[in-house]
Amino acid sequence: MKEAEKIKLLQEQLKRISALPFYENRFQAGGINPEDIRSLEDFQKIPLMDTKDLQKDLEEHPPLSSLFHPDTIRVTLSPGPKGLMPVYHSRQDVEEVNKELAAMYRACGVGPEDIAAITFGYHLFIAGITIHGGFETLGCKTIPLGPGESERTAEILNRFKVTVLASNPSFALKLAQEGVRSIRLLFAGGEPFSSVEGYKEKLRQAFGPIGLIDSYGLGQSTPVARECKEERGLHVADNLIFLEIVEPETGKVLPHGERGEVVITHLRRQGSPLLRFRTGDLSVMEHIDCPCGRKATLTKGVLGRTDEMHKVKGVKLYPSQIDHLLRPLPDYTPGKYRVIISPKPGGGDLFQLIVEGKYPGPSATEKIVERMKETLLIKPDKVEFVEKLPEGPKVMDERYK
Ligand SMILES: [Zn+2]
Structure with missing residues (x-):
């Protein structure tokens, strides 16, 4: 879709939704006048929203929320911060x-x-x-x-x-x-x-x-x-x-x-x-x-997911990406891995990866490490395979103890 066409659609939508109390309040609080949005640059000034904002609107406008539309013919539900929230x-x-x-x-x-x-x-x-x-x-x-x-x-x-x-x-x-x-x-x-x-x-x-x-x-x-x-x-x-x-x-x-x-x-x-x-x-x-x-x-x-982010050696690490990279291993059970981040003697972070399953040999391990470096921009200092991973979280950050 061309940019001009996109802007036009966004402008029309902004005009429509600015009548809803939820957006009316947000535009007022953010000093936004929908009619001033004429480019993608202008559009990027509109504050971001998330499920917490939807939850707040639901509490302020019970039982339907202010995002209900009178022509609604279907209501589905979606998990929110305090339970299921309606989607119209x-x-x-x-x-x-x-x-x-x-x-x-x-x-x-x-x-x-x-x-x-x-x-x-x-x-x-x-x-x-x-x-x-x-x-x-x-x-x-x-x-x-x-x-x-x-x-x-x-x-x-x-x-x-x-x-x-x-x-x-x-x-x-x-x-x-x-x-x-x-x-x-x-x-x-x-x-x-x-x-x-x-x-x-x-x-x-x-x-x-x-x-x-x-x-x-x-x-x-x-x-x-x-x-x-x-x-x-x-x-x-x-x-x-x-x-x-x-x-x-x-x-x-x-x-x-x-x-x-x-x-x-x-x-x-x-x-x-x-x-x-x-x-x-x-x-x-x-x-x-x-x-x-x-x-x-x-x-x-x-x-x-953004909420699983850890900063290791100055790089953002999202653990589920590790899970994706381990899945080609024949003996790997999804989710059965642990990341341990600890302070390195002499400064910096030590990044260890423990995987449940049979050791796949040096070349398969090397391949995983290389793929991690390519995709995550960071590689573990040590990779270990164990028969059974003890119960515990996927990421253990021991740096701030
Ligand atoms: Zn295509």
Whole structure:
């Protein structure tokens, strides 16, 4: 989308939402006049918001919050600081998301002849019902399976020769092990996927040469970004969303290619509209030339959460990235690692990594260390493999004791 077009959509949305008490108050407090926002530079002066702000609005405007829209036809819930918070979707919101998802699925080669099945949850949360709407809009025969019960799910997939599956990748793998073979396209989400090295290969070994489409959405807003059939990273759903990457500590917008926190703004949404909303998710945005025509792309998927950041040797370390890098090891159980940061005798930080599982040999260990240096810009001083990791946190920071 061209910048002028983006600005126009943002201006229109600002005008619409400035009538809501939540935004009216924020604009007043921040000295913002929506009519003065004429460029992306102006836009970046608008203060960021997060779930705590939504929680406060809910408490100040009970029971619905001030972000309720009178044309709401769907209410989903999303975890907040003090419990589940409502997310409102007007008829127009639902139709626009349906249209966007149907276009994305069509671009991946899905058609009305396909039989689709969804194993994401349908109750309370946004995922299952939203994806379902996209497939139905496209005209697929769509089966609402919901999560769990892999044996029964496999039986249904085989009986109806389901060709398109929307599922989290770990459950899809389980279904392959249950003997499901008719799938030609998997729409994955809900878990780290394309950011985990070797994960897609693992699924192709199980299912054969299928299309594997990673996606990223939030409890407050789905879709945010999704791969196309080229599988070159997750294209931002920029008909619906304006996405920025900011420095987590300062909130400053980062240039393309730099790792930071994903911040989203709805371009058209009526119910629960978000303006410069901090997601807490880390990613990298680049503009690429994809044959599908989309440019703004999260090339590395979602890399972790901002709230797990530790500063080691002057570099920001996000532990879940370590988990992603360890996953190609054959004997590794996800999450079974520990980072120990301690003061180095003579000054500086000592960074040790302990992994549960069999020692994979010197060359595999060296490869992991090299990949860490490349991706995290920091490598451990020592890597150790143990048979059983004792109970305890993933990160032990012994520097400030
Ligand atoms: Zn593409």
